[in-house]
Amino acid sequence: MHDPAQIQARFVLQHPGFCLDIDLQLPGRGITALFGHSGSGKTSCLRCVAGLEQAGTGYLAVNGDCWQDSARGLFVPTYRRPIGYVFQEANLFAHLDVRDNLLYGSRRIPRAARQVALQQAVDLLGIGHLLQRLPGRLSGGERQRVGIARALLTSPRLLLMDEPLASLDLQRRQEVMPYLERLQRELDIPLLYVSHAPDEVARLADHLVVLEEGRVRACGPLQETLLRHDLPMFQEEDAQAVLHGLAGAFDEHYGLQAVQLDEQSRLLQPARQAVAPGTPLRLKVRARDVGLSLAQVQHSSLLNHLAVRVCDWQEVPQLSYVQVRLQLPGGQQLLARITRYSFDQLGIHSGQALWAQLKSVSLLNG
Numbered sequence: 001m002h003d004p005a006q007i008q009a010r011f012v013l014q015h016p017g018f019c020l021d022i023d024l025q026l027p028g029r030g031i032t033a034l035f036g037h038s039g040s041g042k043t044s045c046l047r048c049v050a051g052l053e054q055a056g057t058g059y060l061a062v063n064g065d066c067w068q069d070s071a072r073g074l075f076v077p078t079y080r081r082p083i084g085y086v087f088q089e090a091n092l093f094a095h096l097d098v099r100d101n102l103l104y105g106s107r108r109i110p111r112a113a114r115q116v117a118l119q120q121a122v123d124l125l126g127i128g129h130l131l132q133r134l135p136g137r138l139s140g141g142e143r144q145r146v147g148i149a150r151a152l153l154t155s156p157r158l159l160l161m162d163e164p165l166a167s168l169d170l171q172r173r174q175e176v177m178p179y180l181e182r183l184q185r186e187l188d189i190p191l192l193y194v195s196h197a198p199d200e201v202a203r204l205a206d207h208l209v210v211l212e213e214g215r216v217r218a219c220g221p222l223q224e225t226l227l228r229h230d231l232p233m234f235q236e237e238d239a240q241a242v243l244h245g246l247a248g249a250f251d252e253h254y255g256l257q258a259v260q261l262d263e264q265s266r267l268l269q270p271a272r273q274a275v276a277p278g279t280p281l282r283l284k285v286r287a288r289d290v291g292l293s294l295a296q297v298q299h300s301s302l303l304n305h306l307a308v309r310v311c312d313w314q315e316v317p318q319l320s321y322v323q324v325r326l327q328l329p330g331g332q333q334l335l336a337r338i339t340r341y342s343f344d345q346l347g348i349h350s351g352q353a354l355w356a357q358l359k360s361v362s363l364l365n366g
Helices: 042-050 098-107 118-125 140-152 170-186 198-204 340-346
Strands: 006-015 018-027 031-035 057-062 065-069 083-086 158-162 191-195 207-212 215-221 240-251 256-260 266-270 280-286 290-293 304-316 321-327 333-339 353-358
Touching: 006 042, 018 042, 018 207, 018 215, 031 042, 031 198, 042 057, 042 083, 042 158, 042 191, 083 140, 098 118, 098 140, 118 140, 118 170, 140 158, 140 170, 170 198, 191 198, 198 240, 198 280, 240 266, 240 333, 266 304, 290 321, 290 333, 290 340, 304 333, 321 340, 333 340
Parallel strands: 031 191, 031 207, 083 158, 158 191
Antiparallel strands: 006 018, 006 057, 057 065, 207 215, 240 256, 240 280, 256 266, 290 353, 304 321, 304 353, 321 333
16 A cells, blocks of 8 residues: 655756756655765755755655646745755844744744644754844854754744754754754654764664765665665765664663663663663664674673674775674674674674674664
8 A cells, every 4th residue: 555654756957067866765754864975966856855946857745745747847836835944054034033033934834734833843942041032142053953943833744954963063963963853753744854974864864865976876764774885884984883772771870771672682881861761762883893703702891792693794995894794683783894804714604693792882862
C-alpha cells in the first residue's frame, strides 16, 4: 500500500557551469539531511523545494500535495507553499523585539489554519526570557532559535533549514543543537536539513542524501548510508557509525550511563547526569576508536567490549588502513579502522566472530 507520508522531488535545473539533476523519494517524517561539499547542489535543491527557483523540468509532492508538475504546467509559488525556511542568518527585523518578530510569522497564517501556538514555539526553543529583547541584544545562537521559532509559527507542513548553524561558533552550535532535537521528537513536521558537517548529520538525521556535482550519490537511512564503502565520508579521517539504544541504569558514583543496544550488547558511557531508563539514545563511534581482538580482553581500561561479526572490508590507501564493517547481534553495524598488519594477523574474513573494543563512544543526545 502506498504511504502518503512521502516527499517526491525530481528537478532538472540548469545554471552556467552547473546542472542539478535529482530524483528523490524521501520519508515524509523526521529529518532528512542533504549532505555534500560546497557546490554539490544542496542549496539549489532546497530552493527548488521552496519554489524560490523553478526547475525547467520538475515534480514535487509533499505528503500527498503536489506543488510542482512541469508536465502539467503546475507551479505553486513560494508564498502559497506551507513551508518554514531557516537560513544561515536569522534575518530578524532589527526594529522589532523578539515577540513581535514571532508574531510576524504567525500573522501570515489565517487563525483557523494555525497549527503551532506562540507559547508552544517559545517553549520548544527555550526563548521565553528573550521576548522583550531587540535582535541586537541576542547572541548568534539566540537569534537562530528565534528564527526557527518564527518559521514554526507559519505552521509549515515542511521545514527547510539551510546550514542554520554554519555561522555559529562551536559553543553556540552546541547551544542550539538540543532544540533541533526537540523539534524532531515533539513535532510531526518533516525537515530537510542542509549541512556539510558530518557531526551535525550524525546527531540529527534519520535519512541521508549525499549530493555530488548536482547529482544524488547516495540516499537512504542514516545508519546504512554512513557505512557505504563508495562514499567519500567512509574514507575520511573521521569516518563513523551511529548506533541507537535505550538508556539503562546510571552509576552515580562513577558517572556512567548504561545504553542497551540489543539483547546481548550494552555500552557504558560517561555522562554528567542520568538519563531516564528507556529513553531512546543515539551514539557516535568513530572507526579509529574501535579495536578488534579474537577473544574478549579481560582486565582492560576500555569499558566497552562488544561481540561482533565481520561483514566486509575496504582498504583506504590514502590512510594506509583497512576499514572493517562489523555487525552486532541485533543487526546494527560498526566500523573499525585497523592496519593491514593487524588485518593479516587476525586473519580477517567474512562472517568471522570477533570482539570489538571501543576506546571512545559519544552520546549524541540525552
